[in-house]
Amino acid sequence: MKKENTAPSDNKKVNYSLNDDRRVKVLSPGALVAKRFFRNRLAVTGLAVLIAMFAFSFIGGMVSPYKQDQKFYRVDQQSKAYAGVVRNEEWRYTVNDAEKFTGIVQAQTFLAITKNEAAFNYSGTDYTLEKLADDIYAVHTGGALIGIATKEVVSSSTSNDKLSFEFTYGALLAKATGETSFTAEGQTYTVDKDGVVFAADGAEVAYVSEYVVRAVMGDVFLTRDFKTKLIDALEAGQTEFAYTDENGEACEYVLTYNAGTKSWDVMKETDTTVFDTYAAPTKEHWLGTDRNGMDMLTRLMYGGRVSLIIGFIVVFIESIIGVIMGGISGYFGGWVDNLIMRIVDVFYCIPSMPVIIILGAAMDAANVESSVRMLYLMLILGFFGWAGTARLVRGQILSLREQEFMTATEACGISVRRRIFKHLIPNVIPQLIVVMTMGLGGTIITEATLSFLGLGVRFPFASWGNIINDVNNVFVLTHYWNIWIPAGVLLLMTVLAFNIVGDGLRDAFDPKMKR
Amino acid sequence: MRKYIIKRLLISVVILFFVAFIIYALMRCLPTSYVENMARQKSMQPGSKSFEEWMEQLTAAYNMDKGIILGFFGWIGNMLKGNFGDSWRWTVPVVEKFHDTVWLSFVMGAISFVLELLIAIPLGVIAATKQYSKADYTISVIALAGISLPTFFFASLLKLVFSVKLGWFDLYGLVGRNYNQLDAFGQLLDKAHHLVLPIITLVVVSMGSLMRYTRTNMLEVLNADYIRTARAKGLPEKKVIYHHAFRNTLIPLVTIIGGSLPGLFSGALITETLYSIPGIGFASYESMIAGDIPFSMFYMVFCAILTLLGNLLSDILYAVVDPRVRIA
Numbered sequence: 001m002k003k004e005n006t007a008p009s010d011n012k013k014v015n016y017s018l019n020d021d022r023r024v025k026v027l028s029p030g031a032l033v034a035k036r037f038f039r040n041r042l043a044v045t046g047l048a049v050l051i052a053m054f055a056f057s058f059i060g061g062m063v064s065p066y067k068q069d070q071k072f073y074r075v076d077q078q079s080k081a082y083a084g085v086v087r088n089e090e091w092r093y094t095v096n097d098a099e100k101f102t103g104i105v106q107a108q109t110f111l112a113i114t115k116n117e118a119a120f121n122y123s124g125t126d127y128t129l130e131k132l133a134d135d136i137y138a139v140h141t142g143g144a145l146i147g148i149a150t151k152e153v154v155s156s157s158t159s160n161d162k163l164s165f166e167f168t169y170g171a172l173l174a175k176a177t178g179e180t181s182f183t184a185e186g187q188t189y190t191v192d193k194d195g196v197v198f199a200a201d202g203a204e205v206a207y208v209s210e211y212v213v214r215a216v217m218g219d220v221f222l223t224r225d226f227k228t229k230l231i232d233a234l235e236a237g238q239t240e241f242a243y244t245d246e247n248g249e250a251c252e253y254v255l256t257y258n259a260g261t262k263s264w265d266v267m268k269e270t271d272t273t274v275f276d277t278y279a280a281p282t283k284e285h286w287l288g289t290d291r292n293g294m295d296m297l298t299r300l301m302y303g304g305r306v307s308l309i310i311g312f313i314v315v316f317i318e319s320i321i322g323v324i325m326g327g328i329s330g331y332f333g334g335w336v337d338n339l340i341m342r343i344v345d346v347f348y349c350i351p352s353m354p355v356i357i358i359l360g361a362a363m364d365a366a367n368v369e370s371s372v373r374m375l376y377l378m379l380i381l382g383f384f385g386w387a388g389t390a391r392l393v394r395g396q397i398l399s400l401r402e403q404e405f406m407t408a409t410e411a412c413g414i415s416v417r418r419r420i421f422k423h424l425i426p427n428v429i430p431q432l433i434v435v436m437t438m439g440l441g442g443t444i445i446t447e448a449t450l451s452f453l454g455l456g457v458r459f460p461f462a463s464w465g466n467i468i469n470d471v472n473n474v475f476v477l478t479h480y481w482n483i484w485i486p487a488g489v490l491l492l493m494t495v496l497a498f499n500i501v502g503d504g505l506r507d508a509f510d511p512k513m514k515r
Numbered sequence: 516m517r518k519y520i521i522k523r524l525l526i527s528v529v530i531l532f533f534v535a536f537i538i539y540a541l542m543r544c545l546p547t548s549y550v551e552n553m554a555r556q557k558s559m560q561p562g563s564k565s566f567e568e569w570m571e572q573l574t575a576a577y578n579m580d581k582g583i584i585l586g587f588f589g590w591i592g593n594m595l596k597g598n599f600g601d602s603w604r605w606t607v608p609v610v611e612k613f614h615d616t617v618w619l620s621f622v623m624g625a626i627s628f629v630l631e632l633l634i635a636i637p638l639g640v641i642a643a644t645k646q647y648s649k650a651d652y653t654i655s656v657i658a659l660a661g662i663s664l665p666t667f668f669f670a671s672l673l674k675l676v677f678s679v680k681l682g683w684f685d686l687y688g689l690v691g692r693n694y695n696q697l698d699a700f701g702q703l704l705d706k707a708h709h710l711v712l713p714i715i716t717l718v719v720v721s722m723g724s725l726m727r728y729t730r731t732n733m734l735e736v737l738n739a740d741y742i743r744t745a746r747a748k749g750l751p752e753k754k755v756i757y758h759h760a761f762r763n764t765l766i767p768l769v770t771i772i773g774g775s776l777p778g779l780f781s782g783a784l785i786t787e788t789l790y791s792i793p794g795i796g797f798a799s800y801e802s803m804i805a806g807d808i809p810f811s812m813f814y815m816v817f818c819a820i821l822t823l824l825g826n827l828l829s830d831i832l833y834a835v836v837d838p839r840v841r842i843a
Contacts (some may be wrong), residue, residue, distance in 0.1 A: 030799050346533045351818035353784055357803045362545045452667045471671045477681045488668035495663035
């Protein structure tokens with residue numbers, strides 16, 4: 001109600017009344033509360049923090065150039081196993097495709113070679129060993145050549161295909177004896193002193209070498225040129241090796257000798273695209289990126305949104321149930337009151353945290369989708385949290401019920417529903433607002449705790465709690481403070497601001513609190 | 516008085532009955548696949564019974580084959596006989612695991628509770644006596660900050676500063692690496708050393724509300740007429756505050772302190788989990804995550820009993836301490 005009595009309808013008197021010092025400033029109860037509230041510097045600071053938080057969460061999400069689940073990548077140099085090189089010092093056996101030259105016979109052959117015997121017997125079969133040249137033996141049985149034992153190997157120059165026995169035999173023998181040509185499968189091949197085998201038309205077919213070079217990936221074919229250069233590098237004792245292939249692509253390789261297996265591992269340095277995880281703060285990402293390569297600042301904004309929305313909805317549910325139950329209970333009294341209060345007692349007694357944790361674990365087991373899960377979380381939190389509100393409302397209404405204005409409403413014959421919801425509840429609202437504001441802070445903490453334990457809001461949704469969840473990894477705790485400290489500070493500030501504002505509101509609503 | 520206590524006890528039993536029913540119904544309403552999953556997991560462990568046998572056992576233990584109501588009565592009958600079943604997660608009887616863990620939680624809770632009282636009450640009194648001074652503002656903000664501080668964030672900060680940077684404490688656990696080599700006294704010291712951070716966390720997080728409670732009540736008392744009378748008599752301020760005002764503040768304080776005593780046994784679910792302190796809170800958290808229904812249900816009913824006991828105790832204490840309260 002404004003004080004209008006100093007502004008008469010007569011225009012002539014306007015000037016007269018304006019500088020009238022009889023004017024009394026009259027404030028509505030709401031304005032009085034606001035005035036008291038804004039006089040409290042601490043509460044105003046809290047309100048400012050809250051407004052900043054809301055702006056950060058709701059407007060920030062729109063301003064941010066990134067989406068909440070946008071992943072960022074970086075190019076990383078990764079060493080990948082590319083090839084293995086073994087310098088052959090063991091006997092290698094090449095089996096004639098048409099004959100049987102089993103592993104156990106190969107072992108016997110090895111024994112015979114070391115003992116320098118020309119023949120051996122194994123399980124009733126006689127084998128003869130023929131030394132063709134240095135480091136090349138042929139094994140015969142019953143007049144048939146079943147295989148050869150050599151220290152060098154023949155590899156095809158053009159593919160990974162296996163070479164025929166006849167060709168291998170010819171090439172190895174030619175290399176060992178120093179011949180310049182041999183015939184296999186009706187074709188004549190020439191061999192140079194390095195062990196390279198050429199076909200009749202001069203094309204390179206294969207080569208003989210004491211090194212075995214194998215690609216780690218089956219689909220990679222190592223060219224002869226690469227192998228030669230690689231082996232040159234190995235023999236020179238280099239640990240790094242650069243090679244430019246026929247397509248002009250240059251690559252770096254790292255060579256490491258593995259004493260255990262007496263082989264060289266060739267690691268290829270390749271550029272790999274990986275998620276930009278735990279990046280340090282940069283101009284693009286002010287707070288760096290998180291475990292999934294997402295922009296931390298944007299996650300914080302969306303996380304704030306989730307935390308605040310969940311807080312509001314939960315408190316809203318709590319208040320609705322609490323006001324209805326408390327209102328009915330307080331107004332009617334008697335057995336209704338008794339019944340409802342026992343229900344309240346029951347809900348007050350249910351240990352909500354364990355229940356919520358169990359339900360969270362059950363939702364894990366049932367693979368509930370993240371968004372549905374969030375909805376359930378709000379319902380559960382609201383459902384288990386209304387008992388306190390109901391008690392408060394009942395207590396208030398019990399005392400209000402006895403006051404004169406309620407007798408007046410009864411005398412006026414106003415309906416019960418109207419009496420409760422139009423006359424009693426509005427008088428409870430100041431207390432309710434205080435409790436709701438404080439409750440918001442508490443709910444946000446509960447939600448964050450659950451999310452921290454991995455039982456609340458789930459990826460891909462962000463919440464301040466599940467952002468801090470990363471500290472369960474001790475390395476993050478110690479090294480990536482930019483991941484969890486900001487979320488914790490925001491959480492603390494928001495909850496603190498809610499509590500301070502609630503406190504300020506309580507003081508402002510309570511006329512007894514003179515300042 | 517005795518009549519009142521008996522009446523309250525009876526009501527508490529009824530409430531407990533319904534709480535147990537809700538907990539039981541909740542467990543029954545979990546997706547059936549959940550229990551089956553548990554049985555399947557249990558049966559896959561080496562040397563375990565077969566899936567059918569586990570299902571049979573669960574069905575028998577929780578009366579799954581009967582309706583919810585009948586099953587509930589069967590279950591509560593078992594509980595009354597002291598038969599709480601065997602914990603799945605810990606593979607020992609529930610009562611045994613409870614016995615192993617609850618005392619550690621109680622010791623931890625008791626120490627932090629005493630510290631909390633020693634810090635919160637004096638600060639609350641100071642804040643009230645110097646209302647609107649700088650000290651009052653500082654204490655109020657500290658109290659609010661304590662209430663607003665998320666336990667897990669504060670624990671992480673403590674770990675970062677004291678465990679990682681300064682290296683004073685271990686990150687997790689109750690005992691150190693060379694615990695077995697220590698003598699009895701050394702073992703006690705080792706445990707105490709490991710409890711420092713959890714207790715700090717508990718105290719800081721929970722002292723805020725008590726501080727505010729003390730301040731509010733002290734303010735109320737300081738505005739009372741008899742305080743004005745005391746001052747008018749010319750009593751020294753010290754005597755007014757500590758003799759007349761503080762004693763009257765003790766009335767609400769004693770009731771709230773008495774009410775929180777049973778809660779000391781319930782353990783600190785979050786704090787124990789964060790520091791991996793093997794108390795009842797951590798054990799039940801592990802059980803809940805692992806879907807250990809026997810232990811979780813036992814823990815929940817236990818918590819409900821503690822809450823009821825706390826309420827009862829604070830109401831009785833209120834009547835005992837405050838002669839103005841007459842119990843009908």
